[in-house]
Amino acid sequence: xxxxxxxxxxxxxxxxxxxxxxxxxxxxxxxxxxxxxxxxxxxxxxxxxxxxxxxxxxxxxxxxxxxxxxxxxxxxxxxxxxxxxxxxxxxxxxxxxxxxxxxxxxxxxxxxxxxx
Amino acid sequence: xxxxxxxxxxxxxxxxxxxxxxxxxxxxxxxxxxxxxxxxxxxxxxxxxxxxxxxxxxxxxxxxxxxxxxxxxxxxxxxxxxxxxxxxxxxxxxxxxxxxxxxxxxxxxxxxx
Numbered sequence: 001x002x003x004x005x006x007x008x009x010x011x012x013x014x015x016x017x018x019x020x021x022x023x024x025x026x027x028x029x030x031x032x033x034x035x036x037x038x039x040x041x042x043x044x045x046x047x048x049x050x051x052x053x054x055x056x057x058x059x060x061x062x063x064x065x066x067x068x069x070x071x072x073x074x075x076x077x078x079x080x081x082x083x084x085x086x087x088x089x090x091x092x093x094x095x096x097x098x099x100x101x102x103x104x105x106x107x108x109x110x111x112x113x114x115x116x
Numbered sequence: 117x118x119x120x121x122x123x124x125x126x127x128x129x130x131x132x133x134x135x136x137x138x139x140x141x142x143x144x145x146x147x148x149x150x151x152x153x154x155x156x157x158x159x160x161x162x163x164x165x166x167x168x169x170x171x172x173x174x175x176x177x178x179x180x181x182x183x184x185x186x187x188x189x190x191x192x193x194x195x196x197x198x199x200x201x202x203x204x205x206x207x208x209x210x211x212x213x214x215x216x217x218x219x220x221x222x223x224x225x226x227x228x229x
Binding site for chain 1: 120149151158159160161162163164172174206208214215217218219220221222223
């Protein structure tokens with residue numbers, strides 16, 4: 001069984017400030033971890049993905065995330081927030097159950113607000 | 117390559133009716149997964165189809181069903197609609213292997229009155 005906890009349903013930062021969105025996961029098998037972003041009235045867009053090749057993962061739009069097994073965390077960061085980063089962010093986990101493309105288990109999401 | 121497409125984008129139904137949603141995956145992708153997104157429950161996995169066979173299933177009642185055609189296009193059906201079925205239904209496609217990135221479509225927003 002897998003689960004994802006995203007701390008903070010809303011996070012507000014000033015434009016130009018550091019963005020930190022927290023994600024902790026639980027998985028009984030080695031996990032694949034993802035961060036997706038959702039803009040209003042749109043589907044989900046992949047930001048980045050962890051697949052055990054490297055613990056620090058770089059994604060699109062300047063985002064990156066670090067996998068920490070000891071802390072079961074996969075927090076998302078961006079050094080300098082931009083107004084266009086305002087959106088809903090989802091952390092997701094999947095594992096191998098023998099069935100191939102397993103369903104993603106998502107966190108509840110974090111709404112990122114950028115203040116001018 | 118064209119992305120994942122879903123039709124229709126918006127739908128209004130009344131309680132007790134049934135509805136069919138369609139998803140066309142990225143060309144070459146053989147796996148299609150469906151998700152329900154609601155404000156209360158968030159994003160939840162419904163089921164996944166690969167080569168016309170349901171391979172994985174989430175925890176939803178039997179009113180929710182799906183199928184996949186030989187060209188990998190997939191349909192999802194909800195029978196006897198309830199108010200709580202109002203949601204954004206998202207489909208995602210992959211080539212079908214373990215741990216692959218799922219690419220999402222724009223979703224179908226269903227409103228049940």
